[in-house]
Amino acid sequence: MPFASSAESASGRPAPPHLWHDRDFRRLWVGQTASQLGEHATLVVLPLFAVLTLDAGAGQLGALRAVGQAPVLLLSLFVGAWVDRWRTRTVMVLADAGRALALGGAAVAGLFGALGLPELLSVAFAVGALSVFFDVSYQTSLVRLVRRDQLVAGNSALEGSRSAAQIGGPALGGALVSVLSAPIAAASGALFFALSFLSIRRIGRRESVPERAARPPRVWRRIREGLRFVVGDPSLRAVGLASAAFQFFFAAVMTVYLLFLPRDLHLPGSVVGLVLAATGPGALLGSLLAAHLPGRFGHGTVLVSAAALGDGAFLFVPALHGPPAVTVPALLTAAAVFGALSQLVNVTVMAVRQTLTPDGMQGRVTATINFVGMGLTPLGSLLGGFLADAWGTRTSLLLLSPVVMALSPLARLGRTLPAPPGRPAPST
Numbered sequence: 001m002p003f004a005s006s007a008e009s010a011s012g013r014p015a016p017p018h019l020w021h022d023r024d025f026r027r028l029w030v031g032q033t034a035s036q037l038g039e040h041a042t043l044v045v046l047p048l049f050a051v052l053t054l055d056a057g058a059g060q061l062g063a064l065r066a067v068g069q070a071p072v073l074l075l076s077l078f079v080g081a082w083v084d085r086w087r088t089r090t091v092m093v094l095a096d097a098g099r100a101l102a103l104g105g106a107a108v109a110g111l112f113g114a115l116g117l118p119e120l121l122s123v124a125f126a127v128g129a130l131s132v133f134f135d136v137s138y139q140t141s142l143v144r145l146v147r148r149d150q151l152v153a154g155n156s157a158l159e160g161s162r163s164a165a166q167i168g169g170p171a172l173g174g175a176l177v178s179v180l181s182a183p184i185a186a187a188s189g190a191l192f193f194a195l196s197f198l199s200i201r202r203i204g205r206r207e208s209v210p211e212r213a214a215r216p217p218r219v220w221r222r223i224r225e226g227l228r229f230v231v232g233d234p235s236l237r238a239v240g241l242a243s244a245a246f247q248f249f250f251a252a253v254m255t256v257y258l259l260f261l262p263r264d265l266h267l268p269g270s271v272v273g274l275v276l277a278a279t280g281p282g283a284l285l286g287s288l289l290a291a292h293l294p295g296r297f298g299h300g301t302v303l304v305s306a307a308a309l310g311d312g313a314f315l316f317v318p319a320l321h322g323p324p325a326v327t328v329p330a331l332l333t334a335a336a337v338f339g340a341l342s343q344l345v346n347v348t349v350m351a352v353r354q355t356l357t358p359d360g361m362q363g364r365v366t367a368t369i370n371f372v373g374m375g376l377t378p379l380g381s382l383l384g385g386f387l388a389d390a391w392g393t394r395t396s397l398l399l400l401s402p403v404v405m406a407l408s409p410l411a412r413l414g415r416t417l418p419a420p421p422g423r424p425a426p427s428t
Helices: 023-053 060-082 088-111 117-145 150-178 184-199 218-234 235-266 271-275 281-291 295-299 297-316 324-355 359-375 377-393 392-398 403-407
Strands: none
Touching: 023 060, 023 088, 023 117, 023 150, 023 184, 023 403, 060 117, 060 218, 060 359, 088 117, 088 281, 117 150, 117 184, 117 324, 117 359, 150 184, 150 281, 150 324, 218 235, 218 359, 235 324, 235 359, 235 377, 271 324, 281 295, 295 297, 295 324, 297 392, 324 392
16 A cells, blocks of 8 residues: 555554544545635636626626536546655645635735736636646545545545535635625635645655656556556446436536526526525535445435436426525425435445455546546536527426436445455556
8 A cells, every 4th residue: 555554553463443543535525625625616707806806797707617627628637647656745735735726816916906807817717727736636636545344434535525615615715705805705715725634734754756667658558547547347348338427417406496596497597596595505515424334225226226326316407487585495306316426426336446446547447437427517517508499497407317327237236345356556
């Protein structure tokens, strides 16, 4: 293992079985939680900065959001190849430091009236790019930090934090802008990244640098190795295909959903926001369930059942009619159920992916599946808009389906995940 074994203490005795007894895991969790809060708060702070301070128009605001999201598609595969050759703690610390400096610089420039839209675009891209480095690294770091049989519990804790940050981060960012100002809110976001920096920097378990060849292979070769590894493993290939199918159709459904709520159900904007936020508490519950259900019922059973039930709850939405007193409680319930079960799928799939991947390929496999999963979302959004015009919103909401998951090898996984298959050592 790249870290000294977490199964034993320095004296050679077994370590405490519970993750929360592991000081280094707690430091990773605190750092990742602070980082996710800063990241999700920034997603609101920077657009509000542009609108309130720079008087940006709709087109400029769209460009700002696109620039912040672009690094996921542009950099994920390269970051995965790069992270596999470095200490993940070092990558996370540098990413935190860079984001704190970028937001802190934007705050200072904003206070002195020296920040224009081009500079804000640069900050958005820098924060987005460094977030790609951090997100790939923290998922890879968990595999190097805990035992394989602790991955589901570890992912449950980390993904629970991410879900909480998705709820609280935007609300916190909006509140800071309203109560203080956009520049001060940006500075507050920088403080979250500084906290993450301080916590992760204190991880004491030694992480060895993967052995490197005398002449390291070119980055494109390493990217191809990651792609071939995912394609060559039936379960990892199923994870990639299921992720791509889900993200594609979910992007289509959400485009239609955002039309359906105000136009067909005549809900005001504040209620639409409440309905969308209801998935967050459900996701927290799903993270807790993921720590227990796969070991009891089997990973495949949990994956297929949760996907079918979660999507089924969401598919009742097109049948809703009537006044808000009737439709809103039903929408909130459907959103919470969908959030809980989709998060259960997400955490379980992550544990499957990490368990089936050798340590030297973790970064590349994570980045490959993220790239495949998120790469089709713009096309899904376009499809949703097209079908809403052609078929109407109610019919179009029937797009989301768990068929890919049900037909995949993931459905046959049991309670205990298999060890990574024996393969030639990857190039480093």
